[in-house]
Amino acid sequence: MNVQTASSRRxxxxxxxxxxxxxALLTALFAPYLMPSDPLLINLDIRLSPPSAQYPLGTDHLGRCVLSRLIAGTRTSLLYSLLALGAVLLISVPFGTLAGYVGGRTxxxxxxxxxxxxxxPGLVLALAIVxxxxxxxxxxLLAFVLVGWAGHARIIRGIVLQIKEKDFMLAARASxxxxxxxxxxxxxxxxxxPLLVLASLEVGSMILSISGLSFLGLGAQPPTPEWGAMLSDSRAYMQTEPRLMLFPGLAIMAVAAGFNLLGEGLRKD
Known part of the structure; x- marks a missing residue:
């Protein structure tokens, strides 16, 4: 029963x-066709407009369509997160595999x-690089790659050390x-x-990190539509227009949770 419950949860x-x-991937892929208007178009005459048929989530302090900027932000956040992850794995997989397989002085x-x-500390080092x-x-992106590859290399080395002692590896070596x-x-x-699980969990972490540093002004710069930058722009209107912070916050939470749930579900007991 416990095994079935755990399997059902996974x-x-x-x-x-x-x-x-x-x-999220489909939204990023078809973003130009899903956006109701130009995410960079400024119209001060309709600034802070409530949701309407033309602007389903309303407009921000510069009169830009919030929904369009959310959709465009999906492409920005996912693209840079996946690029950062790909670069990290491109460095960490060879180093981790080399260390675990060769052993010794290497x-x-x-x-x-x-x-x-x-x-x-990874975040402090990333802040210093930026x-x-x-x-x-x-x-x-460069800061995350320089900081992130080392931890992944250690994890990959541990995975390699476990696999290389398996019977099928010994049999292949003997053949x-x-x-x-x-x-x-x-x-x-x-x-x-295990690499797929690690990558899935890391994408969620990358999205949170990129959004967090963009919120501090170190990532995406205006007028680039990015969720963390949208949160930062909305701070002055947090009490009068909370929806401006609510929607990008929910987007970050949903996508990060999606990758984390996928990684946890793929993980074996």
Whole structure:
């Protein structure tokens, strides 16, 4: 009964999280066709207008369509989160696999570099990098990649250490498979599921981090439609027009929760 309950919960998490993720991806993909108006169009004559047929979520302090900016922000947030994750994995997977598979001095050298980077608080180091390079989504992306790859490399190394001692790896090695064959055909293939879980959980974290730093003015710069920047722009109207903060906040929560639920649902007990 407990096993069935746990399985049902994982299945529900996958369906709910997957649904939210697919919805976000489709919104980002078809954003130009879904936006009712130009998200950058300023019209001070209709500033802070309530929801209407033309503007379903109303307008902001510059008269821009809130719904259009939310939809455009989906593309911005997902694009940069996925780019950051891809770059992190592009660095961490080779380093983590090399350290775990080769071992010895190679493992020690890679792990000492990882320990050095992990000795600094990640958010503080990212803030320092963005402070040196200047605010902007590209610099923020670079900061996340430089900071994030080390922790992922350590996790991937642990996954590789577990898999390389499995019976099928020992059998493949005994049959004369080369190191490249062992890594590509057996090691990476069996590490795909935990890597997928890790990636799914990390996207949610990336979205929260990008939105948080954009809220502080270090990420997306005006007039780029981005959820964290929308929250920052709405602070002055929090009491009089709370909807301006409510909608981007709900968008961040829904997409981050979707990726987290998907990752948790895919995780094996």
């Amino acid at each position: 299945s529900a998490a996958v369906w709910i999280g997957g649904g939210l993720v697919v919805l 493992d020690q050298a890679v792990m000492r570099l990882v320990d050095l980077l992990l000795a600094f 402070g040196l390079l200047g605010p902007g989504l590209r610099n923020l 004369g498979a080369s190191h490249l064959q062992l890594i590509l055909r057996h090691l990476i293939r069996n590490a795909a599921r």
